Amino acid sequence: GNSVTQMEGPVTLSEEAFLTINCTYTATGYPSLFWYVQYPGEGLQLLLKATKADDKGSNKGFEATYRKETTSFHLEKGSVQVSDSAVYFCALGYTGRRALTFGSGTRLQVQP
C-alpha cells in the first residue's frame, strides 16, 4: 500500500537558519505530492504541491522537488522565521476520489 515517511521532530532552528524536512514515499502509479502546514489551533493548509516527477512546488519561500528516482519530496526553506513555527505534513494523493495518505508530521520550532 501507499505510505509516507517523514523525519521525526521536533526540529528546532534559529531564525534565518536553513530548513530541510525529509519526506519519502511508497506508492503505486503516479501520485501527486503535497506539503501541508498546521499552525497552532488551526486546520491543515496546503503549502505547496507537485503533480509529476521533477516538478518543483514553491510557496512562501518553501520549495520541494518531486524526485521519482529517490521517491522523495523534501521540504526546504533558505531562511526560516519565527512565524514558520508549525507542524508540517507530507502527503500523497491521486486525481479523483481517493483520500490523501499523510505522514506523521514534523514539528518545527523557530527561535528568535
Next chain:
Amino acid sequence: DAGVIQSPRHEVTEMGQEVTLRCKPISGHNSLFWYRQTMMRGLELLIYFNNNVPIDDSGMPEDRFSAKMPNASFSTLKIQPSEPRDSAVYFCASSSGTSGRIATGTGELFFGEGSRLTVL
C-alpha cells in the same frame, strides 16, 4: 469563497453522551473526508464520501462511530456513546474528487478548522 465549515469548534461532554459533529464542504466539491488527530496516532482517516456515498469507512474505530452525508452540502459524524479515548480534534475536508466518471483536480484536500472534542 467560504471554506470548509465545521461545528462546533469545541465540545466538552461526559462519558456516555452522544456527540454530533457537523461539516459543510466547499460548494461544488463532491468528495468529503473525516479525519481524527491525536498526539499518539497523528492524523487518521475515518471515512470518506464521494457524491454523498461512503466509499471507505475502514478507519471508523468501532460501531460507536457513524457518519452520514444526506446531501452534497452537509455531513455529520456521530459518536454514541462517547468515551474519554475519543478525545481528539476531528477534521473535515473536501475535494473536487470526480465529475461523473472523470477525475478532477490533483487530489488536494481543503480542511476545516476542526472540532476539538473532550470527553470527561
